[in-house]
Amino acid sequence: MAQDLIRVLLFLHLSFLCSASAAVGDPTPAPWPHQFHAVLFMNYSGALSLIDLWYDWPGGRNFNIMRDQLDGPPFYDLEWNNGTSFLYTLDTPRSCRSVQVGVGILRPNWLDGATYLGQQTVDGFLCNVWTKVDFIWYYEDVVTKRPVHWVFYTGRAAHVMIYEEGAVLEDAKWQAPVYCFQKGKEESQEHQQINYNAVHQIVDQKMSLGVLHGL
Template sequence: MTESAREKREIEAMASKAKFFLILSLLSASVSYSIAEDPVPTPWPLQFHSILLMNYSGIPQIINLWYDWPNGRNFNIIQHQLGNVLYDLEWNNGTSFFYTLDSSKTCSSAQLEVGILRPNWLDGAKYLGQRHVDGFLCNVWEKVDFIWYYEDVETKRPVHWLFYTGRQAHVMTFEVGAVLEDEKWQAPVYCFDGTGTTVNDVALHQNLPLMPDVNNRLLHQNYPAI
């Protein structure tokens, strides 16, 4: 073999190796991209206020949701259409109060196994892709076959929640950092002194949003305690 022929073969071999490593690099980059391309849900801010339009079997509700993780509390103020206002006050020690502030002085309490949802409660949710809902392009996740969570692709704000029961929450406003005054978090005295009117717990809980149930579901599905 002549010197020139040997050099030509070596050059071809080097070119072949270079091409192999280039293809390997591109494949590696492609795999890395495919792994990283699935978005993850944005953790909830530590404190926020949201107005939710709830719909369940054609029965609408307006809920003022106040979430306050640093102080371990969550508040759902539920307005029924042409009806009363129900207050659902939840604490991180598992204590919840359900009451009205009208003349009926209705109050019921419960001790749950878990407290309020953590800001990262959506960790580990299954990504389902993108959908249009309520006029927004959203990333969608499913959590423990219980809730489908829609988040605006652009702003990362929650847009829509769909529960396994068919109950839907349309997020009308989302105010990051908003905090309700401390005095508004105090359950009325008739919740403690026995003078309040109790109601049927089953009927009462049918009118409540399902976020506490999400917490219990996560707990019993062997997910990290919320």
């Protein structure tokens, strides 16, 4: 009887040590570099777009230059760490909306605390995979530690085509156009509707990103 009890206790102890060792051995995602440029191929339920992403943590700013497939000029989403975003076009008819979403840009270590899910091959790269609060699934190349792919809970998927660590966009490009600060400018009804749809989608995403800030 005593020997059986010892065997059970020994088995439980070894099981605990093995599980603890596995947990300690799980890889962790690399923090984002403080400045980088990426080109993202986006797929959302078959709707395709390209995003030029410029991330600048020291400057407290993030820039998404978005172009939908076969859909004219790009749309600009300029984010600041105080929660202000400017959403605008540069082509005629010009338009700009500013929104306060109460959420700044993502911290470089925003993936801290993510749950490791194992390895998976995506876009030809063997990746470590994590999820964060069931909001995003993040795929990182096992060898280079570069991000390869991520998927939001909505199904919106990003495939990283270009990744340039340390790349910096010149300061002049970060300035929102002057008409973003002018009140009372009338826009065409058609262009207002285009902007309304784009702004609605982007603001919803920004508010949802609050979960990654622990808000």
